[in-house]
Amino acid sequence: MSAASVTAAGAGAPIIMDGRRGPLGRLSDLFWRNPRLLLFLMLTPPMLWLGIVYVGSLFALLLQSFFSIDEFSGLIRYEFTLKTYGELFQPANLDVIVRTVTMAVAVTLSSAVIAFPIAYYAARYAQGKWKALFYLGVMLPLWSSYLVKVYAWKLILAKEGILNWLFAKLHLTWLLDAWLSLPIVGGNSLSFSYTGTFIVFVYVWMPFMILPLQAALERVPATLIEASNDLGAPPGQTFRRVIFPLALPGLIAGSIFTFSLTLGDYIIPQIIGTSRLFIGQAVYAHQGTAGNIPLAAAFTVVPVVVMGFYLWMAKRMGAFNAL
Amino acid sequence: MRFDRHYSGPFGLKLAAACGLLFLHLPILLIFVYAFTTEEKSYQWPPPGFTINWLMVTWNRPDVWQALGLSVRVAAISTVIALMLGTLCAAAVSRSRFFGREAISLLVILPIALPGIITGISLRSAFSIAEIPFSTWTIVLGHATFCVVIVYNNAVARFRRTSGSLIEASMDLGADGFQTFRYVILPNISTALLAGGMLAFALSFDEVIVTTFTAGQQQTLPIWMLEELVRPRQRPVTNVVAMVVVIVTFLPILAAFYLTRDGDQIAGAGK
Numbered sequence: 010m011s012a013a014s015v016t017a018a019g020a021g022a023p024i025i026m027d028g029r030r031g032p033l034g035r036l037s038d039l040f041w042r043n044p045r046l047l048l049f050l051m052l053t054p055p056m057l058w059l060g061i062v063y064v065g066s067l068f069a070l071l072l073q074s075f076f077s078i079d080e081f082s083g084l085i086r087y088e089f090t091l092k093t094y095g096e097l098f099q100p101a102n103l104d105v106i107v108r109t110v111t112m113a114v115a116v117t118l119s120s121a122v123i124a125f126p127i128a129y130y131a132a133r134y135a136q137g138k139w140k141a142l143f144y145l146g147v148m149l150p151l152w153s154s155y156l157v158k159v160y161a162w163k164l165i166l167a168k169e170g171i172l173n174w175l176f177a178k179l180h181l182t183w184l185l186d187a188w189l190s191l192p193i194v195g196g197n198s199l200s201f202s203y204t205g206t207f208i209v210f211v212y213v214w215m216p217f218m219i220l221p222l223q224a225a226l227e228r229v230p231a232t233l234i235e236a237s238n239d240l241g242a243p244p245g246q247t248f249r250r251v252i253f254p255l256a257l258p259g260l261i262a263g264s265i266f267t268f269s270l271t272l273g274d275y276i277i278p279q280i281i282g283t284s285r286l287f288i289g290q291a292v293y294a295h296q297g298t299a300g301n302i303p304l305a306a307a308f309t310v311v312p313v314v315v316m317g318f319y320l321w322m323a324k325r326m327g328a329f330n331a332l
Numbered sequence: 333m334r335f336d337r338h339y340s341g342p343f344g345l346k347l348a349a350a351c352g353l354l355f356l357h358l359p360i361l362l363i364f365v366y367a368f369t370t371e372e373k374s375y376q377w378p379p380p381g382f383t384i385n386w387l388m389v390t391w392n393r394p395d396v397w398q399a400l401g402l403s404v405r406v407a408a409i410s411t412v413i414a415l416m417l418g419t420l421c422a423a424a425v426s427r428s429r430f431f432g433r434e435a436i437s438l439l440v441i442l443p444i445a446l447p448g449i450i451t452g453i454s455l456r457s458a459f460s461i462a463e464i465p466f467s468t469w470t471i472v473l474g475h476a477t478f479c480v481v482i483v484y485n486n487a488v489a490r491f492r493r494t495s496g497s498l499i500e501a502s503m504d505l506g507a508d509g510f511q512t513f514r515y516v517i518l519p520n521i522s523t524a525l526l527a528g529g530m531l532a533f534a535l536s537f538d539e540v541i542v543t544t545f546t547a548g549q550q551q552t553l554p555i556w557m558l559e560e561l562v563r564p565r566q567r568p569v570t571n572v573v574a575m576v577v578v579i580v581t582f583l584p585i586l587a588a589f590y591l592t593r594d595g596d597q598i599a600g601a602g603k
Contacts, residue, residue, distance in 0.1 A: 054416070055421040131349075149357075149360075152581060157360070165359060169374050269446070309453055
């Protein structure tokens with residue numbers, strides 16, 4: 010790279026400088042002349058890592074789902090078959106899938122209902138110091154330890170815990186008992202019922218709904234809402250016809266998190282809930298004690314397919330364009 | 333409202349927002365109360381009495397220290413790896429447009445977009461196929477993979493705000509690429525990297541879903557807590573550990589918030 014100095018006529022200063030000296034300088038020049046090389050070198054380490062460690066293992070998993078387990082020996086047979094996927098449609102396994110998806114839908118809807126007022130208030134009314142406080146108020150629970158949050162609910166929902174104490178103090182124990190004696194949502198106690206599982210799921214994943222929703226609401230121009238009011242729409246109508254449609258992309262973005270996280274979780278239903286399995290628990294059980302890795306792998310494909318379908322729907326509804 | 337800066341919103345909305353925030357915070361506060369209860373056998377409320385005795389008991393527990401040590405080691409190594417890989421990736425993606433750029437951002441985000449159990453079980457099956465024995469490094473492999481995206485998000489947001497003309501000016505003034513990186517780019521992105529690193533540390537320190545698949549017999553602090561949740565041995569010690577974990581994760585989050593709050597994208601908006 011020892012380009013000769015070209016000197017402008019009549020002036021002493023070189024227009025094109027000499028190449029840099031030293032190995033580092035030459036390397037720097039090389040990168041400047043070949044930006045593609047620098048790009049390639051920059052991308053190689055992260056792509057190697059993600060490609061080998063992550064995508065490689067994902068493929069290893071996918072591959073295993075096409076194997077099957079020999080019923081007699083309990084060993085994995087390494088030949089291509091769709092038999093394992095067929096097993097997913099057995100009533101017991103189908104039950105697990107339906108239960109998990111239903112729970113994910115319920116959790117997503119309730120999260121949206123609880124998150125909306127917080128996001129709306131933070132986006133439209135909170136200002137200055139209050140805005141920062143709201144932001145931290147959502148961020149801290151979002152980032153605080155997942156297990157600690159689950160543990161806190163174990164304390165709350167325990168028979169001798171604060172919630173039962175509260176119901177007793179308010180003389181409402183009969184109400185709780187009536188709820189627990191209901192068929193599906195009930196159970197022996199709150200920490201051994203779908204109600205308990207549901208509450209903890211909503212608590213743990215709801216913060217993921219607030220921030221995208223708030224971002225979407227902040228982009229709704231206040232003038233639109235004023236215009237709607239001026240044209241005589243009562244608040245309810247303004248909400249239905251103006252605010253809600255404009256906030257929908259944020260709502261869908263948030264629901265992707267709550268839905269996906271509920272689909273894949275296996276710790277919450279294990280600690281607070283009934284003995285009936287969710288997808289995550291089924292995966293865990295099949296790969297662990299049962300040693301049926303093909304079925305576990307096939308089970309993990311279910312959330313991926315459901316999420317793929319969900320994202321496709323979200324895209325069709327324009328959630329990504331508006332974000 | 334535009335026309336009335338002091339109108340603080342309808343009462344119903346305020347009430348609903350306040351209740352929502354209380355719902356988010358009261359359970360965590362409860363952890364702090366339980367850490368000082370004298371009750372040993374159950375989760376009795378209200379606590380019969382308060383003591384700081386359990387802080388000392390926890391302090392003298394070697395298994396807690398071991399788990400904490402492993403967690404800190406794993407989080408530190410994963411953070412360093414994620415900082416390097418995430419910054420490289422962010423720099424490449426934000427500097428130039430090239431074929432496959434979208435695919436690369438998708439690939440980086442995928443480890444946290446897909447449920448953690450998928451990452452966990454795929455890593456585990458890959459380890460068993462490649463016959464890699466479980467060690468600190470198998471945990472790090474998993475953690476660094478999903479920590480990259482945290483650093484990446486923070487760095488990309490900052491690179492977007494950093495003007496390219498600064499880099500050109502530095503080069504015009506005769507600095508080579510490495511000097512430009514050292515004296516121009518690095519100071520510009522340093523707070524974003526620090527924030528990203530802290531968040532990555534907090535994420536790794538707290539991770540349990542992927543870790544159960546990649547740890548084998550080793551115990552990180554979250555795995556220790558999970559054990560205690562499934563088969564409680566000494567509840568007061570668990571209470572104290574839970575409180576410590578809350579404090580340890582809050583500090584980096586607060587620091588990351590203050591480091592990036594003036595920017596267009598505040599750190600931690602996505603986990």
